[in-house]
Amino acid sequence: MNGINKRCLAVLAIFFSVFIFLTYKIYSIACLQKNTLMTSYNAQNTSLEKVTDLNFNVLDCNGKQLLKYQQEYYAVINPYIFLKNNSDSNLYNLRALTYTLRSYNKDYDLFNDTIKTENQKLYWKIDEDTYNKIKNIKDVNGFYSYVYYKVDRSQAADISNIITNSKDNNNNNKDKNSLEYEIANRLKNNNYNQKAFQRDVYGNLTNIKDVKNDHSVNVKLTIDKEMNDKVNNILQEDEFKNYNQISAVVMESDTGKIRVLTQKNLNKGNVNAGVEDGYLFPGSIFKIVVEEAALESNSITTTQKFQDTGKYNQEGKTGSYTASEAFIVSSNEAFMKMGNLTGYNNIYKYAKAQGLLDKVLDLNYEQYGIPKLDPNSVGDISLMSIGQKFRITPLEALSLPNTVINNGTYVKPNIVEGYVDENEKVVHTPETIRKNVFSTNTANIMKEQMRQVVLDKKGTAHLAYVSNNDIGGKTGTSTRIEKEKHVDGWFVGFFKIKDKYYSAVVQVPDIQNSEEAGITAVPVFKRIVEELNK
Incomplete structure (x- = not known):
């Protein structure tokens, strides 16, 4: 009898052990492995x-x-x-x-x-x-x-x-x-x-x-969508309907942050990067660099006079100009003489130091100026001094007014503010490149001359005047022969929004042969200043 009881107890113990084991397995599957199994199930059925x-x-x-x-x-x-x-x-x-x-x-x-x-x-x-x-x-x-x-x-x-x-x-x-x-x-x-x-x-x-x-x-x-849209709307206005293309860049001067980068016809390649029409001869806007190099290398004095015989201007006007006077009226002959006194190497040095002969934003298809000139040729230096025979992009041209308004310090333009997570927390910020290029004294001279280009009645950009704003700049009208003659208008300048300086470039390619930058690019710049200050 005792043997039977023992066998019954053993069977009962085994039964309960199996029951407890199965209960645990069910619990494990239903509770402990629920998430894993549901994930697997969902993956197979999703x-x-x-x-x-x-x-x-x-x-x-x-x-x-x-x-x-x-x-x-x-x-x-x-x-x-x-x-x-x-x-x-x-x-x-x-x-x-x-x-x-x-x-x-x-x-x-x-x-x-x-x-x-x-x-x-x-x-x-x-x-x-x-x-x-x-x-x-x-x-x-x-x-x-x-x-x-x-x-x-x-x-x-x-x-x-x-x-x-x-x-x-x-x-x-x-x-x-x-x-x-x-x-x-x-x-x-x-x-x-x-x-x-x-x-x-x-x-x-x-x-x-x-x-x-x-x-x-x-x-x-760095783009400000509201500012960019405002400028883009300006380029579409009836006042500028005769221009097939206009490009505009506006940059915060002290930081190099580009707030506006747009053009009238956005369906073409990016003009500001020189992908299509924008890679052009700079014309007289390059006179900014020529005079900076002349002053910094002590090749000229501020009182020195340069004779203009009228040979290289459409009106045939003659005169004797200081560097400042020649800059305001944009005398080509005076700057040819100034450039030859300064020399190719000095001009190249100050252009290069301001990023004019390199990519600016490092875009894949971005163009950049490569002068193919004879450093010992009087003719080539003369043409270089008035911005002919080599090309730059509007992005490169940004440094012309910007280094001046920054008192001789070049701030490389940038387009990436940073990399941010979904909560806009910054995870990486690109470095801003700055370097001193020329003296504050030269910067002050150029700054005042650029203001007079707008304020003086003889200035080539008097149509850029906007009251209660500090505006300065330089016009450029260049000619190129590509199967046929093309004339292009430029304006580079600085202005204020509230208490902050901005630098801008406006380019109008393929204007009429009889037109100049002062009546094409300059009015666009003025509208930009007015609209962004509203």
């Missing part, structure tokens, strides 16, 4: 769709979105789920879906036998109207639709478009020292925003949710 073609945003200096998007609409069919699980589907919805898709495109046929041979999901591009008709159909298994946000690339010249150029997403065509390459590499680990379509084991769509890129880093530009 379709993820990328909804943007960029994994980062481009923001202005105030955190506003700069990119423009076009919406594309897609219907997605999973052939396996669609064919397997639609026997009990709402027949009315299935017919409505089929009819709507075929009305848009006769090839979008859900009952076509070719679907049976498909192993991959089918992506059918549709229009907005079709999307709105089918997006709420939930009872057809193996089907869903979504919106894809694609960057609008129509405005090729827009800076946010340039730095996110989809053709260069894999860095295949990028200079490894370019700004685009740097941005792409800094942000390459960002995830893309996605939409998750969850279904049950029967293929029924149970939930749709957004999968946000919460840990991304975005690029924040």
Whole structure:
């Protein structure tokens, strides 16, 4: 009897042990492993769709979105789920879906036998109207639709478009020292925003949710969208309708932060970077550098006179000018003589020191001035002294007024304010490059002369005058022969918004042969000053 009791107790103990073990396993599966199993289940029953073609945003200096998007609409069919699980589907919805898709495109046929041979999901591009008709159909298994946000690339010249150029997403065509390459590499680990379509084991769509890129880093530009839009609107005004192209850059003088970078026709290449029309002879705006080099090298004195015989100006006016007087009236002959006294090497030195002969923003396709002149040729030095026979971009030209208003200190223009997280906390700030180029005394002389170009009745930019503002600058009218004659107008200058100085460049390519910068580029500059001070 005792033996039987012992065996019963042993069996009972084994039974309870198995029961406790199974209870623990059930508890473990139901509670401890719940999250892991649910994650695995959801992954097997979830379709993820990328909804943007960029994994980062481009923001202005105030955190506003700069990119423009076009919406594309897609219907997605999973052939396996669609064919397997639609026997009990709402027949009315299935017919409505089929009819709507075929009305848009006769090839979008859900009952076509070719679907049976498909192993991959089918992506059918549709229009907005079709999307709105089918997006709420939930009872057809193996089907869903979504919106894809694609960057609008129509405005090729827009800076946010340039730095996110989809053709260069894999860095295949990028200079490894370019700004685009740097941005792409800094942000390459960002995830893309996605939409998750969850279904049950029967293929029924149970939930749709957004999968946000919460840990991304975005690029924040120095551009001020409000200022940029104002200037862009000015370039479209009727007053300037006869000009096919106008470019404008406005920069905060002390920081080098570019607040405005735009042009009248944004569908062409970026003129300010010299990609199309903007890579031009600077004309008389380059006289700023010539006089700076002349003063700093002690090649001339401030009282020295230069004779102008009228040979190199359209009016044939003659006169005897000091450097200051020659600058205000923009005497070509006086500056040719001044340039030859100063010498090619001195002029080149001060141009180079201000970034005139290098890329400014390091954009992939940005142009930059490369003088191909004979340093020992009187003729070449003469042409260089009046801004002919070599080319620069508007971005390079920014340093002409800016180094002057900064008392002889060159501040390299920059376009990237920094890299920020989703909460706009800065994770990296690029270094601002500054260097002293010439003395404060030379800067003060040039500053006053540039003011007189606007204030003096003989000045070539008297149309730039705006009351209650400190404005100075230099006009430039250049001529180039490219199959036929072209004349281009420039104005570079400084002005104030409240108590802060800004430097600006306006370029108007292909003006009439009889026109000059004083009546083409200068009025655009004036409108910019007026509008940005409102």
